[in-house]
Amino acid sequence: MLTQAPKGTRDMLPQDAYLWHWIEQEERYAAEKAGYREIRTPVFEHTELFLRGVGDTTDIVQKEMYTFRDKGDRSITLKPEGTAGAVRAFIENHLFQDALPCKMFYLNAPIFRYENPQSGRLREHHQFGMECFGGKEPTVEAELISTLFGLLTRLGLKNLTVHINSIGCPSCRPVYHQKLKEYLGDRIHDMCETCQARFEKNPLRILDCKEEKCKAIVSGAPVILDCLCDECKTHFEGLQTLLRARNIPFAVDPHIVRGLDYYTKTVFEIIMQSGREGLALCGGGRYDNLVEQLGGPATPAAGFGIGAERILMELKNQGLTPPAPPATEVYVANLGADMKIPAFTFTQALRDKNIKADCDLSGRSLKAQFKYADKIGAWYVALLGGEEYERGVVKIRDMKTKEEEEIPMESAMERIGEIVLSRSPERRLSESPEEK
Numbered sequence: 001m002l003t004q005a006p007k008g009t010r011d012m013l014p015q016d017a018y019l020w021h022w023i024e025q026e027e028r029y030a031a032e033k034a035g036y037r038e039i040r041t042p043v044f045e046h047t048e049l050f051l052r053g054v055g056d057t058t059d060i061v062q063k064e065m066y067t068f069r070d071k072g073d074r075s076i077t078l079k080p081e082g083t084a085g086a087v088r089a090f091i092e093n094h095l096f097q098d099a100l101p102c103k104m105f106y107l108n109a110p111i112f113r114y115e116n117p118q119s120g121r122l123r124e125h126h127q128f129g130m131e132c133f134g135g136k137e138p139t140v141e142a143e144l145i146s147t148l149f150g151l152l153t154r155l156g157l158k159n160l161t162v163h164i165n166s167i168g169c170p171s172c173r174p175v176y177h178q179k180l181k182e183y184l185g186d187r188i189h190d191m192c193e194t195c196q197a198r199f200e201k202n203p204l205r206i207l208d209c210k211e212e213k214c215k216a217i218v219s220g221a222p223v224i225l226d227c228l229c230d231e232c233k234t235h236f237e238g239l240q241t242l243l244r245a246r247n248i249p250f251a252v253d254p255h256i257v258r259g260l261d262y263y264t265k266t267v268f269e270i271i272m273q274s275g276r277e278g279l280a281l282c283g284g285g286r287y288d289n290l291v292e293q294l295g296g297p298a299t300p301a302a303g304f305g306i307g308a309e310r311i312l313m314e315l316k317n318q319g320l321t322p323p324a325p326p327a328t329e330v331y332v333a334n335l336g337a338d339m340k341i342p343a344f345t346f347t348q349a350l351r352d353k354n355i356k357a358d359c360d361l362s363g364r365s366l367k368a369q370f371k372y373a374d375k376i377g378a379w380y381v382a383l384l385g386g387e388e389y390e391r392g393v394v395k396i397r398d399m400k401t402k403e404e405e406e407i408p409m410e411s412a413m414e415r416i417g418e419i420v421l422s423r424s425p426e427r428r429l430s431e432s433p434e435e436k
């Protein structure tokens with residue numbers, strides 16, 4: 001127990017950190033290019049926010065929240081999704097008084113859901129999300145989808161199709177609910193218990209059921225797109241025209257209803273190619289009433305969320321993850337106790353030149369230092385000591401080819417820089433890592 005992470009959680013290990021950094025960098029780049037700026041909201045919020053925001057008939061609220069009482073006897077919940085917190089911050093900080101639309105993104109925010117851990121479903125996952133407040137046109141959804149599509153394409157993912165639907169608004173959705181309930185009428189008794197429970201409170205979610213017997217019944221159900229009011233219809237057609245103009249492959253899928261209550265008009269998902277059936281790579285949509293519902297001024301809004309773990313899973317399944325960069329480019333080995341200080345200062349000087357350098361921290365013999373350098377995949381070993389040092393030279397060994405080169409001490413930094421660069425031309429030593 002003590003050395004076992006809680007069920008449904010995963011460590012990000014040092015050897016995988018570069019993949020997370022790579023994805024985060026691309027996410028930030030994609031969002032900022034579209035004028036979105038970062039927001040960070042707390043990991044926990046008042047439970048009430050999610051009851052009112054996410055909806056108390058949803059699976060998330062009914063079964064999946066991590067809720068507890070704090071020492072002040074307040075009901076607190078670990079964020080089960082990112083939108084409600086962003087809306088709360090938008091209202092609390094009066095961001096609606098700034099220029100609208102107000103566009104924000106969150107980067108790999110930890111999200112907690114007490115789910116049945118199975119392939120692709122974690123109890124703690126991390127979401128990249130983009131939220132746009134104050135834009136009522138379908139251009140908002142088109143921008144979100146286009147940015148997301150561009151990001152996933154840049155990461156290398158192929159064969160992506162965006163599934164879109166419109167679930168109408170408070171004026172046309174009740175008409176559809178009525179039609180759907182009439183159709184389901186006697187049939188509901190042949191459906192699963194979850195669908196039966198949803199019949200009264202949330203009939204739309206019945207369309208989403210993955211049980212074969214329910215899917216068969218649902219396949220003949222009336223379609224919401226036939227019940228949209230003129231405004232919702234025009235909005236949905238407008239979105240499709242924009243997606244076509246950008247050549248984004250999409251499919252209209254009337255069975256996409258999403259598992260959160262706040263959506264109006266557009267909903268969308270990208271389904272995983274390689275995951276379990278029905279597992280979404282990302283999901284989002286428009287939520288025009290949520291800001292007002294939570295106490296802010298009426299503000300149209302839309303956004304999406306995508307799980308970092310699912311992006312990684314898809315990249316790995318499609319064999320698209322880049323190789324790991326070396327943790328150490330140059331390992332500085334010392335020969336003898338009196339070379340420890342020169343080896344230390346030489347290592348620091350290499351680091352000052354933005355070369356990934358390391359030296360012995362364990363008092364190892366020269367042989368053991370070479371063995372260690374090999375084990376950690378160092379590209380080169382720079383040897384300080386022995387008769388070479390007395391002659392004023394440093395010996396560099398290429399750990400792959402075993403070729404060696406003697407370099408005069410006074411030009412060592414420059415020459416090692418050249419050698420490292422020749423191995424990895426995209427590296428620029430003069431720049432800080434952030435500028436790379």
Ligand code: HAM
Nearest residue numbers: 081083121122125280281282283284303304305306307
């Ligand atoms: P969601 O569809 O519940 O939407 O989650 C968004 C994405 O988070 C999913 O498509 C998936 O990539 C990832 N995800 C969700 N649950 C898990 C899990 N248990 N394990 C791993 N990954 C998971 C929302 O959360 C909305 N807040 C999205 C949104 C933002 N809509 C408008 N703005």
